[in-house]
Structure formats: C-alpha cells, structure tokens
Amino acid sequence: MREQLERKAFLILLAGVSLAFFLILKPFWSAIFWACAIAIIFTPMQGFLKKRLGDHPNSIALLTLLICVAIVVIPVIFLSVMFVQEGIQFYQRLDTGEIDPQLILQQLREAFPLLDSLLAEFGVNTENIREHITQLAKNASRWLARETLTIGQNTFSFLVSLALMLYLAFFLLRDGSKLQQLMIRALPLGDEREHALFKKFVEVTRATVKGNLVVAVVQGALGGIIFWALDIPGPFLWGVVMAFLSLIPAVGAALIWLPVSLYLFATGDWVSASILVAYGAVVIGLADNVLRPVLVGRDTKLPDYVVLFSTIGGLALFGINGFVIGPLLAALFLACWQIFMTDFNQDHKA
Template sequence: MTTQNLVPPPNATTSDRLTTVLSYGVLLLLIYLVFRIYEPFLSSLGWAAILVIFFYPMHERLARKFAPRRSAVISTLAVTILLIVPAILITTLFVREAVSVSRGVQHSIAGEQAPTIAKKWAWIAQHVPGLDPNADVAETVEQAVQKEAGFLAERLGTILRNIAEFIFDLFVMIFAMFYFFRDGDRIIRGVRSILPFDAEHRDTMMNQARDLISASVTTSLIIAAIQGILGGLGFAIVKLPTPLFWGVAMAFFSLVPVVGS
C-alpha cells in the first residue's frame, strides 16, 4: 500500500476518508509495535553499527581477499578480540581489585599516608595561587574515597544483577556486527536509496555521517587515554595501591555511558 493510495481523492466520500484514517492508524500502530519489538536491542544494535562503521575500512581490505561471509567472520572476531575481550578482562579485574583495594585505601590515607599527602599538598599549594596550604587534604580525600566506595558497591551490585542481560546484549552486538559487516554494502545502498536527495547529496551525507562517527570514536578514545594517564599519575603521586590498574580502569570506564568516570 503506497502513500498515494492512502490519500483520498478530492471527491471522496465520508466512508473513503474514514478508511484512509484507519489505514494510517493501522500503519502507525504497526510501526509502533515493530519499534517495541526491537526496542530492547536498540542499544546493542547501535553499538554494533558504530563499531562496524569505525572498523569498516579494515573490513573492506579483507573483503578484497576473502568471500563476504569469511571476511565478515574475520572482521567480527578481530573487533571482538581487540575490544570486547579486553573489556571483559578489565571489568573482571576491576571488580576483584576494587573489593580488596577499597578496604585498605581508607586506612592507608588516614594512617601512614596522611603525612605524605599533607606534605605534597603543601608543596603544590606554594606553587599554585589560590590553594590553601593548611587544608586537610587527607580528610577530604578520605571522604571522597568513602563516597566513591559506597557508589562503587552499589554499582557493582547492579552489574552483578544485570550480568545475564549484559551477556545477552553482548551476543546480540556480536551477531549484529557480523551481519552488518557481511551486508554492509547492501545496507548502505538501501539507506542511500530512501534518502530524498539527489545522488551527489546522498553520497555527501553518507560520507559526512561516517566521518563524524569515526571522529567521535577516535576523540573518545584519545580523551579516555588522557584521562587514564592523568588519573594513574595522580594515584601514583599520592602513592595509592596499583596506580597503573586504576589508570587503565579509569580510561576504560570513561567510555561507558552514564557510569563513566
């Protein structure tokens, strides 16, 4: 049923107009139902699309040497091994390390590390205008650690409760990446064909969208790396346990929406 068939003619009767309204209503209802069916998968599909767009130049080189299915399998495995497996390992180590480290950080700051922190803060305050050299930095840091420890415990509980949902979304994303890699050219042609512009403007819009997504991902990775380096250096300066691990954890979790550091 096309849009032209749904539009009633000028001399249409009340019955024809009612039929047209009902047809539009049924169409909107079907669109809404389809959206509700795919709504739980939108996040996984969105991340899969972003990763595929970012790594598609790599896939195009593989597609010249292998069949579409094989190149899609190789590209999907490469992205999974490069990003997802390290993310799972970092998350596992983060949970394990957080349980042990959070118990000793408060005691370390309040005890033997307090004089060191106060001395370093006094030195920094002498060289940076506007800072109070007499501020009780150790107490402030301890309060911040207590607050973050409570948030961390709450967040870890949420993660553990939603672990099954996470695994399911992960598999959906991996399968979606495979089909996006395999049918990428067909999907691009389909999207280009429904855009209401001439061929030149369609190509320009598609290229700009691809470049924007690639630039956004690259920028996010650079910012995450800088944040992790600065965080790790900060932890090392105050001599907190395992500064390298926490720097890597900060870099990784800064990429996570909502709960990013």
C-alpha cells in the same frame, strides 16, 4: 480526495508502527548502537580481507568480527575485571581506615592555608566541604563494591547484550552496503542529500570512536605508568579512571592527576609532586592536545570547541555512548544546515 485521505492515513500508520518498533528495540539500544559502530569502524578491514581472500561474504564478515573480538572485546573485558578488583581493594582500604579522606583534607588545608580564607571570602563553609567530600568518597567506594557484588547477577544480561551486539554486527558487516542502499531508497530526502548525510555519519562515527578511544588508552596508560612509578596506590584503578575522564576534551585526565599532585605537595613530597605536575602538563596533556585534533577534529571536520561542547553534552544526555553521539549530532546538524543553505541559495538565485 480519497487518494489524499488514504495517503495521510497510511503515513500516520507508518509513523505509529515505526514508533512502536523503536520502542520494542529500546532495551537493546546500546547493543544496536555499538554493533553499528563496529560495522562502520571495521568496514575498511573487511574490504582489505575481501581483496586478499576473495569475495566470500559470510566468511569475510565472520573473520572481521573475530578480529574485532580479539583486539577490542576481549581486552575491554579483561581491563574491566582488573578495574573492579582494584576498586574493591580501594574500598577495603577506605573501610579499614588505611585511607582517611578527613586526614587528607586536613593535610591540604594545612599546606594551603590561604584556601580556607579564599573560600570564606565567598561564603563557603570549609567544614561542610570536608564532610561532603568524605561522605562522597565513602559513598562512591561503597557503590563500587555493591555493584561488584551484583556482577554475578548481571552476568547473564551482559552476555545477552554482548551476543546480540556481535550477532547484529555480523549481519551489518555482511549486508551493510545493501542496507544503506535500502535506506536511501526509503528516505524521502533526495539521493544526493542522503549520500552526503550517510557519508558524514560514517566519517564522524569512525573518527570519534577510534580517535577518542586511542586518546583515552594513551592518556590512561601514561597516567597509570606515572602513578606506578611514583608509588601512588591503585595505579591501574586511577589509570582507567583517567582514561574514562579523558573522553572529556581538554580537562579530563587532569581531574585526577592535578588533585593528586596537590596532595603530594601538601604532604611534603615536593619531588614527586613536581614530577607529576610536569609529566601531567607536558606528557599527558600533549597526548590530548596533539592526538585529539589529529584523530577527531580533522576527520570530523568540526572545530575544537564544537567537539568539546558536543562531547560534554552527549555524555550528560546519553551516558558513555554520548562521547560518540554528541559529536555525531553536531556534525549532522552542521551538515543539514550546509545542505539547506546550498539548496536554498540555488533556489533563490534561480
């Protein structure tokens, strides 16, 4: 009786201490998450370097981390700076009236007169829509400018998070296998189940990060190139926005190039509009329809519709990290139920 009481008391203490520890780590959650993702993604490269250079854990982990910084971290920082610069220029053009959202909407209404009547059929006030869209454009541009002005104030916080992420990634690269074995010993789920779940965690994380980022880079680059070729203002800005939106499967980049093509039609530039529609549907769309199933769906072993809904839900709940967390939770959900059904059926047959 006393032994059971002590066991329950210890489990309560363990749960309380663990919860308190997780709360302490909460401010650094994103840094920890991406450190884990870096370790998982670059583990194959670490293995390759180990075969070539010998088993020197500290040196191999450091060299792997330096390669990660060179091919991922530095380019991301560079692109972010360029994106902010173009965002400021876009805001200035809105503020000076060089870009007039009301004029753009008026041109669209004149070019597509059926739009007003169609919206009226559903009881939608087009004047309110125009005011809302105009205000939304101004608010978004002002927000971007305001955030840009505070970058200097947030630089220290960003550098701290970046340093913590790289610091933790080094130790995860060096001691990742030991930590995994330690967790397998600690968790009371059964070694076979734990190995299966860890394997699924690694597969999905690696596939979603690499696959979605490759698709995002390709679609963003393709979108930026066609905007530059058609002399559309802010090609780099819109390319980065398309890259970000492409994290949403099926419809992401089209949320940018389709409205722009409609505007080109409205202003009478039929040639550019037709080129953009064809290019967006065939070239940019092909990158999503071909690359994403190969890079994400195949490795995660998730149906396309599960990837779509879990990605959108993950982005809604967890922000930018959700494009990884959403499919990861979906894969773990299916894996857990698969393990449950297998074990239950075996027990039932026995």
